[in-house]
Amino acid sequence: xxxxxxxxxxxxxxxxxxxxxxxxxxxxxxxxxxxxxxxxxxxxxxxxxxxxxxxxxxxxxxxxxxxxxxxxxxxxxxxxxxxxxxxxxxxxxxxxxxxxxxxxxxxxxxxxxxxxxxxxxxxxxxxxxxxxxxxxxxxxxxxxxxxxxxxxxxxxxxxxxxxxxxxxxxxxxxxxxxxxxxxxxxxxxxxxxxxxxxxxxxxxxxxxxxxxxxxxxxxxxxxxxxxxxxxxxxxxxxxxxxxxxxxxxxxxxxxxxxxxxxxxxxxxxxxxxxxxxxxxxxxxxxxxxxxxxxxxxxxxxxxx
Numbered sequence: 001x002x003x004x005x006x007x008x009x010x011x012x013x014x015x016x017x018x019x020x021x022x023x024x025x026x027x028x029x030x031x032x033x034x035x036x037x038x039x040x041x042x043x044x045x046x047x048x049x050x051x052x053x054x055x056x057x058x059x060x061x062x063x064x065x066x067x068x069x070x071x072x073x074x075x076x077x078x079x080x081x082x083x084x085x086x087x088x089x090x091x092x093x094x095x096x097x098x099x100x101x102x103x104x105x106x107x108x109x110x111x112x113x114x115x116x117x118x119x120x121x122x123x124x125x126x127x128x129x130x131x132x133x134x135x136x137x138x139x140x141x142x143x144x145x146x147x148x149x150x151x152x153x154x155x156x157x158x159x160x161x162x163x164x165x166x167x168x169x170x171x172x173x174x175x176x177x178x179x180x181x182x183x184x185x186x187x188x189x190x191x192x193x194x195x196x197x198x199x200x201x202x203x204x205x206x207x208x209x210x211x212x213x214x215x216x217x218x219x220x221x222x223x224x225x226x227x228x229x230x231x232x233x234x235x236x237x238x239x240x241x242x243x244x245x246x247x248x249x250x251x252x253x254x255x256x257x258x259x260x261x262x263x264x265x266x267x268x269x270x271x272x273x274x275x276x277x278x279x280x281x282x283x284x285x286x287x288x289x290x291x292x293x294x295x296x297x298x299x300x301x302x303x304x
Contacts, residue, residue: 028199034250047088067102092184097203118131135149
């Protein structure tokens with residue numbers, strides 16, 4: 001095991017020991033990458049769900065990549081006691097955020113909210129009637145949840161200059177959907193309010209300063225991959241959100257299947273997060289969730 005891998009594993013172990021302190025009955029599960037399932041009062045909400053785990057060779061060889069029904073059954077169920085899925089929310093349409101969204105929306109006849117590229121993807125799956133192309137900053141009421149979408153940006157991971165697979169998703173047939181065909185599309189940060197608790201989900205470590213309003217949140221689900229190529233990321237982000245808790249996300253190796261030992265994205269440096277965040281915010285706490293194939297969801301008493 002490499003020293004970097006050991007450092008990340010040790011740092012994650014410490015972060016997972018920190019409490020998240022959600023209200024009773026509110027459950028938050030991390031599905032891996034930037035994927036989450038939230039459950040409250042028998043109603044579930046999915047955010048960037050991705051469990052099918054395309055292998056690296058499929059990306060390199062441009063192989064056809066679609067949702068895996070068996071993996072969806074195993075890792076992306078609605079949860080015990082859930083009577084309804086209120087929606088599937090997608091921040092951008094790279095494969096590791098959007099590949100499974102149509103299948104999950106279709107299974108539960110739930111609307112899928114996101115960009116024009118997401119609507120295109122939904123139509124490719126024959127589910128165009130479930131697609132909602134969102135209006136920026138509009139408040140959507142989804143059962144017990146209130147949701148809004150903030151125009152945002154993807155980190156420039158290619159030499160700090162370009163977004164990988166940028167542009168709109170334009171495929172005309174499902175059989176043309178290789179991993180690289182899942183183009184980024186418009187990027188959104190997603191604000192979710194439920195049970196007196198507010199979340200902000202940031203799938204990629206970048207932002208549009210003028211769009212992100214100064215609205216405090218309880219829990220910041222912070223994509224940390226690529227933060228090193230975004231100038232002053234925490235300094236620009238944290239004062240606007242003023243979070244009670246920062247939960248790092250999108251640090252696991254998303255080419256490794258669920259059920260295997262958790263791997264880490266190269267140079268993600270989880271051990272540096274406390275100093276990075278502490279330099280900007282004295283009040284924000286850090287906590288991490290075990291991935292859902294490794295442990296239980298976070299929740300208040302009675303919330304799992």
